[in-house]
Every structure is written in C-alpha cells, then in structure tokens.
Amino acid sequence: MAHSSPAVVVDGLSYHLADGTPILDGVDATFPVGMTGLIGPNGSGKTTLLRLISGDLSPTGGAVRVAGTVHVVPQRLSTAGTVADLLGIADTRAALLAIESGSVDQRHFDAVGDDWDVDAHAVAELGVLGLDSDVAFLDRDATSLSGGEATRIALAGARLANADVTLLDEPTNNLDTRTRRWLYDALDGWDGALVVVSHDRDLLERVDALVDLDPRGVVSFGGTFSQYREQQATRQAAAERRLREADAELDRAKKQAQAELQRLAQRDRSARKERALGNVVKVAADFYQNRSEKKAGSKSQLHNQAIADAGEARSEADAAARTADTIRIALPETTVPNGKEVLRLSIGGARLDVVGPERIRLTGDNGTGKSTLLSLILGQGDGEQWRARVLGDARLDLAPAVATGQLAQRLDELDAFPSAIEAVRDAAPSRSPHEARALLARFLIRGDRADQAPTTMSGGERFRVGLARTLFADPAPQFLVLDEPTNNLDLASVEQLVEALDDYRGALLIVTHDEHLAAELRVTRQWSLGRDGEAMVVRDEIA
CATH class of the missing domain: 3.40.50.300 (P-loop containing nucleotide triphosphate hydrolases)
Structure with missing residues (x-):
C-alpha cells in the first residue's frame, strides 16, 4: 500500500448548515501518516470534519485532499446483521460462496479480489483484539454483542480494510480498562494514517500529532497531549507577560499625555497672565496663541494615537492571555x-x-x-x-x-x-x-x-x-x-x-x-x- 505524506490536507475548509449556521469555518490542518488525535470542545465540529474527510459530506467552502482510500469507524455502530457485516466482509464472503457453488459471474470475482482467505484473516484479526472466535462466530447475530465487543469487531474490520486513511470517532467510549488496553496495542504501529477523535488522555498520550479545533483558531501540533499542554502553558506564560508589558505601556502613554496636557495648560496660564499685564502686544500675543494652539492640537493627536495604539496592543495581549473560566465553589x-x-x-x-x-x-x-x-x-x-x-x-x-x-x-x-x-x-x-x-x-x-x-x-x-x-x-x-x-x-x-x-x-x-x-x-x-x-x-x- 503506497502512502504520501501528509495523507489528509484540509485547506480553508468550511461547512454550514442549510440555515447558514457555521459548524466549521476556514479550517486549515494536515494529518500525516501515523496517529493524529483530533480534539476540541463538544460542538466544535470534530465528527463533521471526519465526515468531510470521508466524503460523506460536501464542504460549503474550501477543499479536502486525501491520499488514497478511507475507512471510517463511527462512534455509533450499527449492529444490524451479522458479525461479518460489522467487519465489512459480508459481500466478499457471499461472493466467495457463490464462486464455490459454481458461479463464473465476473462480479463475484471482482468482489473477492485477492481476499480468497477472508475468513481466516478475519478470525486472526479478531484474535488480536482478544475475541476468541472461529469461522462460525462470523455468522453470529451482531445484536447479541456487547458495546465493547462491537467496538473491537469494528476495529478488526478497519484493520482488514487496510485503507490508506482510517478515521475513528471516540473508539474508547464504553470500553472497560482491559478492552482499552487491547485497543491501544492494536493502534500502535498502525499502517497508514489514523485520525482519532478522542478525549481519552491515555490514548492521546500515544499519538504522533494533534489537531485542536480550538474556537480561537485551529492548532496543529507534533507531539502527545501532555507535550501539547506543556506548550500551551509556555505560550500562556508568554501571553501573560506580554499583557503585563502592554498594561505598562498603556499606563505610560496615558501618563505622558496627562503630563503634556498639564504642561500646555501651565504655559497657557502664563501667556494669559503676560498679556493681561500688557507685556506682549496684541498682534504678537495672537500669533503666539495660534501657534501654541496648533502645536497643542498636534501633540494631543500624537498622544491620543499613542494611547489608541497601546490600547489596541493591550486588547490583543488580553485576548491571547485570556483563559477559560473555572468553576470554584464551596460545598x-x-x-x-x-x-x-x-x-x-x-x-x-x-x-x-x-x-x-x-x-x-x-x-x-x-x-x-x-x-x-x-x-x-x-x-x-x-x-x-x-x-x-x-x-x-x-x-x-x-x-x-x-x-x-x-x-x-x-x-x-x-x-x-x-x-x-x-x-x-x-x-x-x-x-x-x-x-x-x-x-x-x-x-x-x-x-x-x-x-x-x-x-x-x-x-x-x-x-x-x-x-x-x-x-x-x-x-x-x-x-x-x-x-x-x-x-x-x-x-x-x-x-x-x-x-x-x-x-x-x-x-x-x-x-x-x-x-x-x-x-x-x-x-x-x-x-x-x-x-x-x-x-x-x-x-x-x-x-
């Protein structure tokens, strides 16, 4: 199976509902070969992004480029049919059975492809995920499965699909500790690109990269969740330092403007006093007053602009340093x-x-x-x-x-x-x-x-x-x-x-x-x- 890197690129990607409500707006991100964790608040569009990558949805704007085939394991699995249906091999098995019964229909041969030993492969993959089974298990009614069994079988189906890009949506939800460990082991060294929507921090410590659909702007990061949090802490400290510096600069600009106003007011009072005493002729007084007023107006504009610039810088620093509100209650x-x-x-x-x-x-x-x-x-x-x-x-x-x-x-x-x-x-x-x-x-x-x-x-x-x-x-x-x-x-x-x-x-x-x-x-x-x-x-x- 040939791969290119990155495996998935989304460029200026947007998706809006029919009423115009934006779910994703101008998202830029890359998903390389390896395992990438996709995180973000509930409602930020993680599942929508998976559906856009898979082609299940069409974007409102922007583009999605995928290198190769895509296989999806959704958060809510359908258990209609048999275990073979959940694995995604029912059509292949049916075609193989038809050929064994004497069919020479080309459609059956196309459906089988190279998967002549599909049953053996399926049983082996199920065994990797801790499901002791035989060929008869493939015909079991999927509605009899537990949630954990269904998830493991769907994951085995993803391995059998051997796709270039595999998308998993909250795969560890409803799994017990032992099953989670089986899943972690199965995902280690996955062949191709694996995009995983998850809030499971143990799983997020195993990823090669992260994409965070942060409402303030999408962030791509090469590393695990704890490394990402360390980087966030460093950026937060730098943002708070810039905010302190911006506060100080705004305070300086205001003090300089106030000092200049006081100086000009003092000069104006002195000029009026001299004129009242008759020490300056009227023509000269008018000339100096006009020049003083023009100069004062020019300096006032400069100081006002300095205050406005400092205020804008302060607002930007404040936005960067702002953190989510926390819950603090006494009980x-x-x-x-x-x-x-x-x-x-x-x-x-x-x-x-x-x-x-x-x-x-x-x-x-x-x-x-x-x-x-x-x-x-x-x-x-x-x-x-x-x-x-x-x-x-x-x-x-x-x-x-x-x-x-x-x-x-x-x-x-x-x-x-x-x-x-x-x-x-x-x-x-x-x-x-x-x-x-x-x-x-x-x-x-x-x-x-x-x-x-x-x-x-x-x-x-x-x-x-x-x-x-x-x-x-x-x-x-x-x-x-x-x-x-x-x-x-x-x-x-x-x-x-x-x-x-x-x-x-x-x-x-x-x-x-x-x-x-x-x-x-x-x-x-x-x-x-x-x-x-x-x-x-x-x-x-x-x-």
Missing part, C-alpha cells in the same frame, strides 16, 4: 466527618464499608456487575428478592443520616424542565429563582442562558446544569455516586468536573476507566469487581 454542607459510617456492604464475605469522606473507585470488566452494584447502593432494585437474585448473599445498609446524590452518564432528566433555573429549583425547592440564577453563574451558566431550556444547550452546558443540580440538591449529598461521568464529555468539561469536586467534602464513589480522572479526584481506594461463575467477587485495594 460545606456536603461535609462528612472522619469516622462517620456512610455505607455498610457485604458481598460473598467481603466487607466494603465506607467511612468518612473516602473517595473510592469502582472498576471491573464490562458485564461484571458495576451498574448492578450501583443500583443496589442507590436503592433502585426490587427489594430483598432482587438483591438476593443479583448478588447472592449481599447485604447493604446506608447510614440513614447520609443524603445520597448521583450524576449519571446520561442527563435525560433535564429535558423535562423549561429552564436551567427550574432544573436546579426542582432539586432544591427552597432556593429562590435569584439564588438559582446566582448558583448557575458559578457553574458558568450566565445571563440569559440560565433561562434557556436544557434541550437547547450544548453538551457541556447540560453537564454543568446537571452538576449544579446534583451538588446543590436539598439536602446536600454527603455520599456522591458518579457513573462513567466522562464518557460523553470533552476535555474542558472533564477539567470542570474536577474543579467542581475540588471542595467536595463528602464520600465519593466513582465508576471510571479513566486513570487520569481517578488520580485528579484523589481516589484513595479501589473496588475491583469480577465474576466467579454466577457469583460476583470483589477486591478492596488501596488505590
């Missing part, structure tokens, strides 16, 4: 004292007690029962029979004086409210509309946005409304449960989650496969779930 009502019993849980003889403001991470492969355990803790099961059926001899007690809150993966509950203010007041009825508005402002939902229906908001805004609703519920949550909170969040929203929980003083239980998030939330213990036949087993470890 004293969530306080759980050290030693206070929050949760008593027993599974198969293992005790999983939560005492005081502990921060615990819940991990385990998909299918081991993490969601089941959360449902039990949150009281969403069907009483003792449900508890016995799912967890055997599990016993659970939640301290009655501890209020529990949950931030779920999805925020569909917000759709029922006509405004963000009403969503917050539903969780805390004692708060007035003014208090709810002030609270939302601390979560960066300001002005008229607080009156907007959550259905009209961006993903990041909806997340912050949900977070405000959870943390400031009445009563305040002293035991907070987070179920894969970063699955649908961009990198900025993940940072805002960490900021918002910085002063959370209660007990925290989080389900996450994100190692970076667990470290930033200062997790101290880890519950690792597994299965022994039908029984759930759990290990309680120091994080």
Whole structure:
C-alpha cells in the first residue's frame, strides 16, 4: 500500500448548515501518516470534519485532499446483521460462496479480489483484539454483542480494510480498562494514517500529532497531549507577560499625555497672565496663541494615537492571555466527618464499608456487575428478592443520616424542565429563582442562558446544569455516586468536573476507566469487581 505524506490536507475548509449556521469555518490542518488525535470542545465540529474527510459530506467552502482510500469507524455502530457485516466482509464472503457453488459471474470475482482467505484473516484479526472466535462466530447475530465487543469487531474490520486513511470517532467510549488496553496495542504501529477523535488522555498520550479545533483558531501540533499542554502553558506564560508589558505601556502613554496636557495648560496660564499685564502686544500675543494652539492640537493627536495604539496592543495581549473560566465553589454542607459510617456492604464475605469522606473507585470488566452494584447502593432494585437474585448473599445498609446524590452518564432528566433555573429549583425547592440564577453563574451558566431550556444547550452546558443540580440538591449529598461521568464529555468539561469536586467534602464513589480522572479526584481506594461463575467477587485495594 503506497502512502504520501501528509495523507489528509484540509485547506480553508468550511461547512454550514442549510440555515447558514457555521459548524466549521476556514479550517486549515494536515494529518500525516501515523496517529493524529483530533480534539476540541463538544460542538466544535470534530465528527463533521471526519465526515468531510470521508466524503460523506460536501464542504460549503474550501477543499479536502486525501491520499488514497478511507475507512471510517463511527462512534455509533450499527449492529444490524451479522458479525461479518460489522467487519465489512459480508459481500466478499457471499461472493466467495457463490464462486464455490459454481458461479463464473465476473462480479463475484471482482468482489473477492485477492481476499480468497477472508475468513481466516478475519478470525486472526479478531484474535488480536482478544475475541476468541472461529469461522462460525462470523455468522453470529451482531445484536447479541456487547458495546465493547462491537467496538473491537469494528476495529478488526478497519484493520482488514487496510485503507490508506482510517478515521475513528471516540473508539474508547464504553470500553472497560482491559478492552482499552487491547485497543491501544492494536493502534500502535498502525499502517497508514489514523485520525482519532478522542478525549481519552491515555490514548492521546500515544499519538504522533494533534489537531485542536480550538474556537480561537485551529492548532496543529507534533507531539502527545501532555507535550501539547506543556506548550500551551509556555505560550500562556508568554501571553501573560506580554499583557503585563502592554498594561505598562498603556499606563505610560496615558501618563505622558496627562503630563503634556498639564504642561500646555501651565504655559497657557502664563501667556494669559503676560498679556493681561500688557507685556506682549496684541498682534504678537495672537500669533503666539495660534501657534501654541496648533502645536497643542498636534501633540494631543500624537498622544491620543499613542494611547489608541497601546490600547489596541493591550486588547490583543488580553485576548491571547485570556483563559477559560473555572468553576470554584464551596460545598460545606456536603461535609462528612472522619469516622462517620456512610455505607455498610457485604458481598460473598467481603466487607466494603465506607467511612468518612473516602473517595473510592469502582472498576471491573464490562458485564461484571458495576451498574448492578450501583443500583443496589442507590436503592433502585426490587427489594430483598432482587438483591438476593443479583448478588447472592449481599447485604447493604446506608447510614440513614447520609443524603445520597448521583450524576449519571446520561442527563435525560433535564429535558423535562423549561429552564436551567427550574432544573436546579426542582432539586432544591427552597432556593429562590435569584439564588438559582446566582448558583448557575458559578457553574458558568450566565445571563440569559440560565433561562434557556436544557434541550437547547450544548453538551457541556447540560453537564454543568446537571452538576449544579446534583451538588446543590436539598439536602446536600454527603455520599456522591458518579457513573462513567466522562464518557460523553470533552476535555474542558472533564477539567470542570474536577474543579467542581475540588471542595467536595463528602464520600465519593466513582465508576471510571479513566486513570487520569481517578488520580485528579484523589481516589484513595479501589473496588475491583469480577465474576466467579454466577457469583460476583470483589477486591478492596488501596488505590
């Protein structure tokens, strides 16, 4: 397979909706051979850019140049048909079967091409990604697959496609830790150009380059995410230094203009005094006054221009130095004292007690029962029979004086409210509309946005409304449960989650496969779930 570098070039690329709303506007970027991470806030056009590269959409303006063939693994996979359909080899297998049955139709030979051993290749690729299978597995109904299995099979299909350019849209969403590691290994040394939309920082540490669809301007960078952040920090420090220098220059220009005005005023007062005393004849006085006024006007224009130039430089420096607003909130009502019993849980003889403001991470492969355990803790099961059926001899007690809150993966509950203010007041009825508005402002939902229906908001805004609703519920949550909170969040929203929980003083239980998030939330213990036949087993470890 021949490659050229760069594999993809977008030049002045724009895409607008039918009503004129811009999704991408004048984007310039290159994607070389190797793995490139495509990042940016939710709504910045990452998926749209992939669709433009693949040819699924046509640009409103600009151009896309692709060297070779393109294969796409979308974020939402279709599981209609069989495993072979998901792999993209169903047509080849059907043509091969027709030839084996005696067909001499050229269309069948064209469909097979060089893939006479397609089944063997497919089974081998599935094995690379941890799916022990045989040829019969290729005919399995794809609707029976788990999300992780479907993703691995789609990735195996991408390897089989052997395209010059492969596009992956959030490939690690909904994958457990072990499956993520398989995916990382499969992507290492990928042949050709690989463009990956992702907020998974472990994956972004493996890329060769990054393209950031920053609203202030697209940035291309050769390196990993942490290296990019280091460069951003260096640029930020330089921008802040330029801002200080611009402030000083503007201050100097204003002081010089003020000093000149004072000097001219003093000279004018002296001239008027001399004239009043009759020391200067009228013709000469008029001459000197006109000359003085012209000179003063000229100097005033020069000083005004200097102030305007310094002000413009200051505005540019300020724009370059400006950073995203941060969430800083105090949560004293969530306080759980050290030693206070929050949760008593027993599974198969293992005790999983939560005492005081502990921060615990819940991990385990998909299918081991993490969601089941959360449902039990949150009281969403069907009483003792449900508890016995799912967890055997599990016993659970939640301290009655501890209020529990949950931030779920999805925020569909917000759709029922006509405004963000009403969503917050539903969780805390004692708060007035003014208090709810002030609270939302601390979560960066300001002005008229607080009156907007959550259905009209961006993903990041909806997340912050949900977070405000959870943390400031009445009563305040002293035991907070987070179920894969970063699955649908961009990198900025993940940072805002960490900021918002910085002063959370209660007990925290989080389900996450994100190692970076667990470290930033200062997790101290880890519950690792597994299965022994039908029984759930759990290990309680120091994080």
